[in-house]
Amino acid sequence: MGKALFVTEKPSVAMEFIKLLxxxxxxxxxxxxxQESIFTWCVGHMVTMCYPEAYDIKFKKWNLAxxxxxPKEYKYDVIPNVKKQFDTVSRLLNRDDVDVIYVCTDSGREGEYIYRLVDQMAGTPNKVKKRVWIDSQTEEEIKRGIKEAKPLDQYDSLAASAYLRAKEDFLLGINFSRLLTLMYGRKISEVLSENHVVIAVGRVMSCVLGIVVNREREIRNFTKxxxxxVNVELKKEENAFDAEWKAVEGSRYxxxxxLYNDTGxxxxNTAEELVTSLKPAELALIDEVKKTKETKYAPLLFNLAELQxxxxxxxxISPDETLGVIQKLYEKKLLTYPRTDARVISSAVAKEIGKTLNKLTKxxxxxxxxxNAMKIMKNNWTKDIVKSKYVxxxxxTDHYAIIPTGEGEGAVRTLGKLEREIFELVVTRFLSIFFPPAKYSKLSITADIMGEKFFKSIKVCIERGYLDILKNDSKEDDDNSYLWLNELRKGNKLKIGQFTIKEGETSPPKRYTSGSMVIAMENAGKLIEDDDLREQIKGSGIGTSATRAEIIKKLININYLTVNSKTQILTPTIKGEMIYEVISSSIPSLLNPxxxxxxEKGLKMVYEKEIEPSNFMGKLEDYTRNNIVRVKSQNNINLLYRKLLNVKNTYGPVEAK
Structure with a gap:
């Protein structure tokens, strides 16, 4: 009987397998x-796609023609600085005494791609190959993953989507970067007084640049x-409250x-006219008193984007820093797999969730x-979790939400301050879903003064529920000083106090932070603040949970965006805005979220076997070919030059570099 070969993505993971097994x-x-098994490892990506000059030396020189x-067939090569380890893995994959290969790279598209490339470059050895798919690195989960490992070919559609993602980024990056650099790079160099400018274009990168530039221009062009x-003070004996006027049906306005809107x-002088017309009145009549109850449940669990x-x-901190911390927490067996888009857990996990809570009690x-874990267990608050919105x-798809494993209490004690805070953030969110909901009493009062309506709404928390554990999530007013308003009834009359006119002004849209950009990318360019609404409309986003932080980081590194290290606010650079103008004037679809x-949805459809990889590839090649033909035929250099000068004038003088 031959040996089993386990191939992990990193040496540290291999050592963890060896230790746990x-x-x-x-x-x-x-x-x-x-005696029965061999453990080896990749060191991240060990194989990469070849540059065009590997196909023909003539492609080394950039040429529009x-x-x-x-390419008909794509070429790959081993990355030079990891060739020694690749040779080791390749030799082991082809060893005669190896009967079965367990693929233990990260359970996701990139992890699949890392192994498939190594397997391909090693000659696709004819062995039994099984995929180990795990959600955490605990002993129980690793043993389950090995025991339930499926034949590798069951993940062929995932591998196909991984290959296509790489080819897409390669084709758009190589073709469009060369095209736009050759056609417009010299003009940007001239305006920026730089010797040479390469216009870097990317399927996701250019789109993110567009989102940030468009927001900056909205702010720049915003006029306050x-x-x-109009507010009024209404009194009953010793008590008083402010009510706000609103131009509802029946109002003279x-x-x-x-009107600016129905409340202003x-x-x-128009507001003053209204006040003057109402001042003769001494009493306000209560038109309506409406009481309602509201129940609010804890937010959904964290996925990577929400946590970032x-x-x-x-x-x-940046999304990239967050990913680094939670990856470390995952490798320490404290959290489940971090690169996930899901904010719920599976029914299978939910049925066993008591085990995790029991570990957290220690x-x-x-x-x-x-x-809090003991409180949940004592009150049996887990009994209905399977039927809740959290399951x-x-x-x-690939993985459920990020939750604690319940393992590693000793490891937590060795964490740094930030690592511990992020770990506790995840744990607290997890525990909160078992707590009862928060309950509110809502009171809406309508008062009439000479036919004009004034409104007052209050919301008082009467049962805190999960807010006891998610204290920072409580944004509601717990002030009970207005409880006397519950005594008011329709037909009551209140004394009228002082009228006040409050001036307000519109605000420009907010700039994106690196964190809110991740959320916008997840939702195809929409920055949706409401947590529940965000989950309802979520579809295919820009990039993936595994790549979004890296894309933002790259835009900063190539000086298309800047980030404020204290606030994490993103703004475009002058070069970034000029690159935006070039793309907008030539291939504007690259800026369309x-x-x-x-x-990205197309890649998901390949993975889910809804379309053939050849279908996706054909559309990709057509898109590339058609845009190149169109841009080559354009004659817009003078118009673009004026736009570049406008950008330069917006930023002021640029020093020669």
């Missing part, structure tokens, strides 16, 4: 060998508008052009975690 093996250069570059609201006027956004807001280093198999998201 209790393999007593001999360590060699690049692998560890036991040679575009589009659309003042408006004026209903749908008037004098465009001009102060939350960490940017709380800790002012986290004595943090009494809050252990006490939905239909919303899970919906179109960019549709490419």
């Amino acid at each position: 209790k393999v007593n093996g001999k360590k060699s250069d690049g692998y560890v060998e036991g 040679e575009l589009p570059f659309l 508008t003042s408006f004026y609201k 209903y749908e008037s052009p004098l 006027f465009k001009a102060r 956004n939350e960490c940017t807001k709380r800790f002012k 986290f004595s280093y943090n009494p809050s975690i252990s006490e 939905d198999d239909s919303k899970i 919906i179109l960019t998201a549709s490419w």
Whole structure:
């Protein structure tokens, strides 16, 4: 009987497998060998796509006549600095005494791609190959993954989507970067006073640049508008409250052009006229008192994008830094797989969730975690979780939401401050879904003064529920000083106090932070603030959970965007805006979030076997070819030059470099 070969993505993961499987093996250069099994590792990507000059040396020189570059067969090569380890893995894959290969790279599209390229470059050895698909690196999960490993060919559609993603980025990057650099790079160099400018174009990268530039221009072109609201103080004995006027049906100002909106006027003098007309009144009549109850449940669990956004807001760190921390927490067996788009858990996980909670009751280093876990268990709050909104198999593709494993209480004690804070953020969100909902009493009062309506709404939390554990998520007013309003009834009369006119002004849209950009990318360019609405409309986004942080980082590194290290606010650079102008004037579809998201949706359809890979590839090549032919025939250099000068004038003088 031959040996089993385990191939992981990193050496640290291989060592974890060896430790958990209790393999007593001999360590060699690049692998560890036991009596029945061998463990080796990649070091991330070890194989990459070749540049055009590998196909023909003539492609080394950029030439418009040679575009589009659309190879019939794609070439790959081993990355030079990891060739030694590749040779080790390749030799082991082809060893005669190896009968079965367990693919243990990260359970996702990129992890699949990493192994498939190595397997391809090693000659696609004819062995039994099984895929280990796990959601955490705990002993229980690793053993389950090995036991339930499926034949590798069951993941062929995932591999096909991975190959296509790489070919898409390669074709668009190589062709469009060369095309636009050759046609317009000299003009940008001239305007920026730089010796040479390469216009870097990417399927997702260019789209993100467009989102940031468009937002910056909205802010730049924004004109503040003042408006004026009318409030009145209404009194009952010792108590009083402020009510706000609104131009509802029956008001003399209903749908008037004098309104800014139905609660304010465009001009102060119109607000003053309303106040003057109402001052003779001494009493206000209560028209309506409406009481309602509201129940609010804890937010959904974290996926990668939500956690990155939350960490940017709380800790002012980049999405890339967040990913680095939670990847480390995953490797320490503290959290489940981080590169996930799901915000729910599976029904299978939900049925076993009591085990995780039981382990968390022993986290004595943090009494809050252990006490809340015990509270959940004691009150049997897990009994209905399977039927809740937090469990939905239909919303899970590769992995479920990021949750604690319950393992590694000792490891937590070794974490740095930020690592511990992020870990506790995930744990707290997880525990909160078992707590009862928060309950509110809502009161809406309508008062009439000479036919004009004034409104007051209050919302009081009467049962905190999950807010006891997610204290920072409580944005509601817990002030009970207005409880006396519950005594008011329709027909009551209140004394009229002081009228006030409040001036307000419109605000420009907010700039994106690196965290909110990840959310916008997840939602095809829409920055949706409401948590529940965001989940409802979520479809195919721009990029993937595994790549979004890296794309933002790349745009900063190539000086198309800048990021404020303290606030994480993103703004375009002068070069970034000029690149935007070039793309906008030549291949504007690259800036379209919906179109960019549709490419990602196409890759998902390949994975789900809804379309053939050849169909996707044909559309990709047509898109590349058609845009190159069209741009080559354009004669817009003078118009573009004026736009570049306008950008330069917006930023002021540019020093020669």
